[in-house]
Amino acid sequence: MPKRSKRIDWQDLQDRIIGLGEDSLKKSHYPELQTRLRELERFRALLDLSSDIVLIIDINTERVVDWNLAARTALGHREMPPLADLDAAPLQAFLHEDHAPCSERPDMCSRTLITSFRRADGSPIPVEIAISLRIGGTERLAIAVGRDITERLRTEQRLRRAATVFDNSVDGIIVLNADKTIAAVNPAFTQITGFSATEVIEQPISMLRSSRHGEDFYHGIQAAMQQKGQWLGELWSTRKSGQDLPLWLSISAVHDDNGIAIQYVCVFSDISRLKESERRLEHLAHHDPLTQMPNRLMLATALNRALIRSKRTGSLLALLFIDIDRFKTINDTLGHQTGDLLLQAVAHRISNSVRAADFTAHMSGDEFAVLLEDISSIDDAAKVARKIVLSFADPFDLDGFDAFVSLSIGITIYPEHGQTASALLRNGDSAMHHAKSEGGNRFRIYTRELTKIAFKNLQIETSLRHAIDDGELELFYQPQFRLSDDALCGAEALVRWQHPKRGTIPPNVFIPRAEQTGLIIPMGAHLLLDACHRSKSWIDQGLVAVPVAVNISGVQINSSPIVETVTEALDLSGLPPSLLKLEITESFAMHGTQGSIDRLYALRALGIELAIDDFGTGYASLAYLRELPVTIIKIDREFVHNIPDHRGDCAIIEAIIAMAHGLGLVVVAEGVETEAQKAFLKQSGCDIMQGYLGGRPAPHGDFAKRLHPRPGK
Numbered sequence: 001m002p003k004r005s006k007r008i009d010w011q012d013l014q015d016r017i018i019g020l021g022e023d024s025l026k027k028s029h030y031p032e033l034q035t036r037l038r039e040l041e042r043f044r045a046l047l048d049l050s051s052d053i054v055l056i057i058d059i060n061t062e063r064v065v066d067w068n069l070a071a072r073t074a075l076g077h078r079e080m081p082p083l084a085d086l087d088a089a090p091l092q093a094f095l096h097e098d099h100a101p102c103s104e105r106p107d108m109c110s111r112t113l114i115t116s117f118r119r120a121d122g123s124p125i126p127v128e129i130a131i132s133l134r135i136g137g138t139e140r141l142a143i144a145v146g147r148d149i150t151e152r153l154r155t156e157q158r159l160r161r162a163a164t165v166f167d168n169s170v171d172g173i174i175v176l177n178a179d180k181t182i183a184a185v186n187p188a189f190t191q192i193t194g195f196s197a198t199e200v201i202e203q204p205i206s207m208l209r210s211s212r213h214g215e216d217f218y219h220g221i222q223a224a225m226q227q228k229g230q231w232l233g234e235l236w237s238t239r240k241s242g243q244d245l246p247l248w249l250s251i252s253a254v255h256d257d258n259g260i261a262i263q264y265v266c267v268f269s270d271i272s273r274l275k276e277s278e279r280r281l282e283h284l285a286h287h288d289p290l291t292q293m294p295n296r297l298m299l300a301t302a303l304n305r306a307l308i309r310s311k312r313t314g315s316l317l318a319l320l321f322i323d324i325d326r327f328k329t330i331n332d333t334l335g336h337q338t339g340d341l342l343l344q345a346v347a348h349r350i351s352n353s354v355r356a357a358d359f360t361a362h363m364s365g366d367e368f369a370v371l372l373e374d375i376s377s378i379d380d381a382a383k384v385a386r387k388i389v390l391s392f393a394d395p396f397d398l399d400g401f402d403a404f405v406s407l408s409i410g411i412t413i414y415p416e417h418g419q420t421a422s423a424l425l426r427n428g429d430s431a432m433h434h435a436k437s438e439g440g441n442r443f444r445i446y447t448r449e450l451t452k453i454a455f456k457n458l459q460i461e462t463s464l465r466h467a468i469d470d471g472e473l474e475l476f477y478q479p480q481f482r483l484s485d486d487a488l489c490g491a492e493a494l495v496r497w498q499h500p501k502r503g504t505i506p507p508n509v510f511i512p513r514a515e516q517t518g519l520i521i522p523m524g525a526h527l528l529l530d531a532c533h534r535s536k537s538w539i540d541q542g543l544v545a546v547p548v549a550v551n552i553s554g555v556q557i558n559s560s561p562i563v564e565t566v567t568e569a570l571d572l573s574g575l576p577p578s579l580l581k582l583e584i585t586e587s588f589a590m591h592g593t594q595g596s597i598d599r600l601y602a603l604r605a606l607g608i609e610l611a612i613d614d615f616g617t618g619y620a621s622l623a624y625l626r627e628l629p630v631t632i633i634k635i636d637r638e639f640v641h642n643i644p645d646h647r648g649d650c651a652i653i654e655a656i657i658a659m660a661h662g663l664g665l666v667v668v669a670e671g672v673e674t675e676a677q678k679a680f681l682k683q684s685g686c687d688i689m690q691g692y693l694g695g696r697p698a699p700h701g702d703f704a705k706r707l708h709p710r711p712g713k
Helices: 010-023 027-049 069-074 150-168 187-193 215-228 272-286 296-313 327-334 336-352 378-391 421-437 448-470 507-517 520-540 554-559 562-573 586-591 594-605 647-662 675-684 700-704
Strands: 053-058 063-067 111-118 124-136 139-148 172-177 182-185 230-238 244-255 261-270 316-324 359-364 367-375 396-398 401-403 407-414 442-445 473-482 488-499 503-505 548-551 580-585 609-615 632-635 666-669 688-690
Touching: 027 069, 053 069, 053 124, 124 150, 172 187, 215 230, 215 244, 244 272, 272 296, 296 316, 296 359, 296 367, 296 421, 316 336, 316 378, 316 421, 327 336, 327 401, 336 359, 336 367, 336 378, 336 396, 367 378, 378 407, 378 442, 407 421, 421 442, 448 488, 448 507, 448 520, 473 520, 473 700, 488 507, 488 520, 488 688, 507 520, 520 548, 520 554, 520 562, 520 580, 554 562, 554 580, 554 594, 562 580, 562 594, 594 609, 632 647, 647 666, 647 675
Parallel strands: 407 442, 488 548, 548 580, 580 609, 609 632, 632 666, 666 688
Antiparallel strands: 053 063, 053 139, 111 124, 124 139, 172 182, 172 261, 230 244, 244 261, 316 367, 316 407, 359 367, 396 401, 473 488, 473 688, 488 503
């Protein structure tokens, strides 16, 4: 068993040295003893003044025989651990259970090692210890000088983490020297830019610049770095391939203790996808997604810029406002998917009809526009419009279906027709609607008269809204007679508008406007209910009521719950369905959608007869009529007007009557004004006539005088 060692008692050692000097030594040895004593005092003072941990270890017993103030402080002890008889503490008492193992005994070498000491509270403290041996006499001592390396290890850990971040970051990182040369780059830099580290290290950062930025831009970055020590923003760089590279970049300066920038750290991310998304959003914001043409917003921008140029140069510009004729019919008949194909084809054909420098746009729905700059006269715009119209002479192939489409174009010129973009757009729209009102498939140049017409239409629209509520609309009844016996067999209800200031406004003025604005829906429902109530009142008066025909618009059938509207009118009035007839136009019957045809069948199922008005103007085939739930056709007055003198019209009427009877349809002739016309129709087998010869339209009270009392009344 090794000999136990005591802790070094420096005070006792000092006292013994002095005692030996006084009792046993010669006076001549005093100076040497005093010198040794002073060295001992200085050594002890140095131990306690040292910031390093110092342990003195007895190698024989592997015990710590002394330690300095720094050791006591670091390990959390004010004094030596309380050991029995002040025995020196075993070295193991200072080591933490997780201390790094040493493969060699400390008395066999002089070395430096890293281990863990144990604090008074049991927690570990990492230390780096340098051990040196001092062998003398029977005692062999080792001096262990240690340093708390907690902060160093933390720093190393932070550096390792930083290195991990540096190497594994998805963002590119560049470290610049003070002279703006590249000191280091991470793998993400290579992945993003295509440059390897060896290609850029020690190269100036300017090698990555893009030509998109001028010197002023880089001067701005430099100024920000000098003032704030950092810069953040969007910057264009360049890839190794030469392609421009959009980056989101932050630059931060690294300063020394004197505040001097010694390095710069640049962190960037590739925002190419973000830029592409922005480009797509920008495109979507200014282009129609279906046709890929510029939209109304972009047209307005282009038009305003063109106006600025025209005002500066004194040149003319023209705006062509284009609308597809009867597009809704095609869209509803063939379906919206086919309608979209048509819009794409129309956009392509319009673009191919103008110069590459001309601006084309898809406004909305079936509306397009063409902007022509630097034209010399209105004739130049007219030539382009004519070319566009003629280009639509050929049909469109819509998934195997040949569709013939025509256009209506309105032309407006700067500065003659407007000084602003809004004025030109408004006037171009007016001219286009004028072309459409003339039958379409043509162009019209704006005139100031069209503004008056547009203003008049606006007045009509405003007044019509009040007319419905104020009772200004009244039904007049035109009688119908059987040609076989001249008996009154029915009537057509015709709306008349008596304006309080403007007097009588004819139906051909306000009905088209009501259809365009949608006012025909509330107006039609109001007039239908009124007609049903009037017919029922004749019954209530004991009169023999005759069926009354009421005109309904295609807008009512397509855009309102027409079946529910008619059902409600019959229920509220109490009128038998057999006394109500509904008339639809031939053009609607020809081009009606399957949905509208289904609604006609639903109306017929109520017990209501259906008639096609103005037959012959739309050139409908009688074979097509077999598919419709109609029971009556009315020959248009244009054919009746010239009989019996016009042989062509006579032949048409005879053919219509013969074929209609073959289909089991009743034939009514409109616009009969002479006995000769009546005689020809009767001879040709026409069933019913209507016109001034039999009677002009009259208010319901006057018409009631034509009705006979019911027997027994």
